[in-house]
Amino acid sequence: MTLPHFTAHCPMFMPVGTQGTMKGLTTGQLEELDCHVILGNTYHLGNRPGPQLLDDAGGLHNFMRWNRGLLTDSGGFQMVSLLKLAQITEEGVRFQSPHDGSMMMLTPEHSIQLQNSIGADIIMQLDDVVSSLTTGPRLEEAMHRSIRWLDRCIAAHKRPDEQNLFPIIQGGLETDLRIKCMEEMVKRNAPGYAIGGLSGGEEKDKFWRVVTLCTDHLPEDKPRYCMGVGFAEDLVVCAALGVDMYDCVFPTRTARFGNALTFGDTLVLRHAKYANDWEPIDKDCTCSTCKTYTRAYLHSIVTRETVGCHLISIHNIAFQMRLMKRVRESIEEDEFPKFVEEFMLGKYKERAQIPEWIVNAMDSVGIHLTA
Numbered sequence: 084m085t086l087p088h089f090t091a092h093c094p095m096f097m098p099v100g101t102q103g104t105m106k107g108l109t110t111g112q113l114e115e116l117d118c119h120v121i122l123g124n125t126y127h128l129g130n131r132p133g134p135q136l137l138d139d140a141g142g143l144h145n146f147m148r149w150n151r152g153l154l155t156d157s158g159g160f161q162m163v164s165l166l167k168l169a170q171i172t173e174e175g176v177r178f179q180s181p182h183d184g185s186m187m188m189l190t191p192e193h194s195i196q197l198q199n200s201i202g203a204d205i206i207m208q209l210d211d212v213v214s215s216l217t218t219g220p221r222l223e224e225a226m227h228r229s230i231r232w233l234d235r236c237i238a239a240h241k242r243p244d245e246q247n248l249f250p251i252i253q254g255g256l257e258t259d260l261r262i263k264c265m266e267e268m269v270k271r272n273a274p275g276y277a278i279g280g281l282s283g284g285e286e287k288d289k290f291w292r293v294v295t296l297c298t299d300h301l302p303e304d305k306p307r308y309c310m311g312v313g314f315a316e317d318l319v320v321c322a323a324l325g326v327d328m329y330d331c332v333f334p335t336r337t338a339r340f341g342n343a344l345t346f347g348d349t350l351v352l353r354h355a356k357y358a359n360d361w362e363p364i365d366k367d368c369t370c371s372t373c374k375t376y377t378r379a380y381l382h383s384i385v386t387r388e389t390v391g392c393h394l395i396s397i398h399n400i401a402f403q404m405r406l407m408k409r410v411r412e413s414i415e416e417d418e419f420p421k422f423v424e425e426f427m428l429g430k431y432k433e434r435a436q437i438p439e440w441i442v443n444a445m446d447s448v449g450i451h452l453t454a
Contacts, residue, residue, distance in 0.1 A: 108335075125197050249276060265297065269302065291444040364378060372401075
């Protein structure tokens with residue numbers, strides 16, 4: 084995927100750097116880990132450092148010294164998940180600022196204005212976000228409003244030749260609403276499309292069916308981005324279903340609790356059994372943490388010293404990058420079904436232990452894990 088600042092390889096995982104910074108990592112370290120694209124949060128960046136400073140700096144790339152890809156969300160999700168929401172109207176989202184308590188309005192036009200100042204390679208429309216568990220008239224209202232807001236975002240976009248504006252497919256778990264939303268949004272001939280409204284507590288068997296519904300109906304020659312996906316098994320399943328891009332705070336958030344990701348079990352390094360374990364987190368990992376520190380050392384500092392979170396974050400991002408590289412290589416080598424089988428058996432040990440939703444999802448694309 085050729086972007087203004089970098090050519091990214093898909094499928095790819097994109098770490099989340101909310102405010103122009105990754106929790107515990109520098110941009111130099113992210114480049115060493117071969118991250119192709121990272122995320123920024125439009126709402127938070129719009130508050131600090133703010134659009135004027137970003138304009139003066141020549142955009143977020145220059146401001147944070149990052150020469151690879153950037154994607155910014157619209158700010159809509161934070162209005163629902165983090166802030167005291169006052170009202171969603173056709174105009175936009177009115178909410179109470181967490182900074183000074185004042186009432187603020189985020190409209191499609193303002194979201195795009197902020198994202199134009201940030202200067203990310205990929206920017207997202209403002210959508211009407213509802214929980215994946217929402218049903219009934221509110222769900223349909225949100226889907227139709229997201230289509231109308233997309234048109235307002237397109238009209239407000241001042242840098243279409245430099246920034247790629249992605250629509251966000253909504254419709255919850257309802258097949259007819261998802262199809263209607265895709266039919267309308269595909270008419271806009273966007274450079275890529277996001278699958279929104281998932282990873283909100285819905286059953287996994289419903290999750291994968293919505294993902295495959297969307298990938299079946301979205302253009303094959305445009306990147307498909309499943310928002311908020313970060314668990315390793317979800318990345319592998321979604322890659323099989325035709326997703327090209329994913330993001331999630333999970334790798335760095337779980338690092339704060341001393342959890343290190345591996346191709347087998349997650350290592351909960353705060354547990355006493357690691358107090359005298361002189362192995363690295365993963366002997367096959369080449370990240371600076373695994374090359375330098377033992378599980379015993381990490382056990383002694385996790386959840387106590389900030390450097391513990393930093394070191395495990397490096398490893399967890401490295402793990403996500405290694406995982407996606409293996410996915411890409413297995414696809415290029417025409418060995419993807421074999422990779423999926425080996426990955427799932429490495430994680431779950433026995434075929435009988437692989438969750439039914441994964442078995443069902445893989446069956447749908449001709450990868451049979453119970454054979």
